[in-house]
Amino acid sequence: MASRKRKTREIKMLALREQHLKRVYKKSLLFNEPEMDAINNFCRRYKIANKSKFFRETIITTILKKIEKDHPTLFDGF
Template sequence: MKNKTWFYDAEDLKRTRKKALRFNNLEMKALNYYFEKYHVRNQSRFMRETIMRSILAKFDEDYPTLFDARPNLFTQTEKQTGE
């Protein structure tokens, strides 16, 4: 039986996908300085968590509210729906 909970499948949590990043010399120096200064042992984990933290913060920021001043992805005008 698959290890499954009500909100995720354990197989979906395995990290099997890759993304590559490229940095210029100054960015790389800054990263290496940070890693050395703060004793970052797992650089891959650090970058993954930093990127995901930024993405999730943006999602929270963009979350629609009941009183949005302007239409967003989740609201449609009559013109758009054809009604």
């Protein structure tokens, strides 16, 4: 009986986590022809099938690197 309750609790927690990570915000990008050619060539060369995932990961990685680089330090300015 205890394992059934634990399983139910785990299922509920997983459902809440999935709901929290659900993508609900939409953004659009426009590219000119040379930019699109570069993207298509890159995706073809590195066998990237899911461009949405590629854009999302690239954008978030860039943001996180910038945040890490710009975080305040104790001795800022020295």
